[in-house]
Amino acid sequence: MTTIISGKDLASSRKAKLRLEIEESLVKYGRRPKLAVILVGNDAGSLSYVRGKAKAADEVGILVDTYHYEDDLTEDFLVNKIKALNADPEVDGILVQLPLPRQIRSDVIIELISPFKDVDGFHPRNVASLYLKHEGILPCTPKGVIALLDSANIEIDGKRAVVVGRSNIVGMPMSKMLLDRNATVTICHSHTKDLASVTSNADILIAALGKPRFIKAEMVKEGAAVIDVGCNRDSNNKLCGDVDFDNVAPKCSYITKVPGGVGPMTICCLMENTYIAYLNHMEGKN
Ligand code: NDP
Secondary structure, three states: EEEEOHHHHHEEEEEHHHHHHHHHHHHHOOOOEEEEEEOOOOOOHHHHHHHHHHHHHHOOOOOOEEEEEEOOOHHHHHHHHHHHHHHHHOOOEEEEEEOOOOOOOOHHHEEEEEEEEOOOOOOOOHHHHHHHHHOOOOOOOHHHHHHHHHHHOOOOOOOHHHHHHOOOHHHHHHHHHHHOOOOOOEOOOOOOOOOOHHHOOOOOOEEOOOOOEEEOOOOOOOEEEEEEEEOOOOOOOOOEEEEEEHHHHOOOEEEEEEOOOOHHHHHHHHHHHHHHHHHHHOOOOO
């Protein structure tokens, strides 16, 4: 029997808990956490992500200041804006919605955000903290995937985990987090030969390659737990994951759906990261 792990339900219960914690902290510290969100341009996907994040923040009681700029914004302007937000004692988290227009270098901007306010966990210092097992802010999507696996009591220790994708924001940190939980991890990418022979050995398969319904039933081991990170539009403009859900699901012990799987957990973890940044800030840890 296949269990569908609902990211929507898990995010909803974690956000309810977070809301209570934030209300308690408001009494203790006299202010709510605040997240600054920067959006440059009018990409439909980015606008929708930013709206989703603002809605989640509202649900949990985090204040959001959104700065929406036209796509001809200069890098200098954004640099000065980030410096001002870094220095603002009322701002706990800074999120720059990616991608940025060509004239603005994402790496320059990400490195400029204070690592203490980097709620996406993309700053090199937070990346290093993950790899060195130091305290830091973890990237939201892989953190959400681990929470999904834990919510279903899926054993990670000693299991064979395969991650398809090696991006800095998903595949690489995902692999490290699974390794830290004692899985035996294989990372696949576009140069992997005979991908199916690797994925079909996975007890835990994480699909994060960005190709609509790419992972087919014959690529999945009977009884595997499959987490679909993909967020794609198919040829009919329908939202879908990287996994051919209808054909893969019957083979799995556990699987997530798109939408309603990893997406809501990414946003939930962003809220949790903002709260962690706020607590560290209020408790004088940075
Ligand atoms: P990237 O495009 O940055 O990385 C894709 C990775 O997949 C690369 O490492 C690439 O290999 C690999 N890949 C591409 N094609 C193949 C293939 N045919 N076989 C094996 N590996 C392949 O994407 P992201 O990591 O940013 O995102 C991946 C997916 O996750 C996207 O659909 C994205 O929209 C989604 N996403 C969803 C989030 C959520 O909250 N639900 C959050 C973030 C992303 P190589 O390195 O060799 O090029």
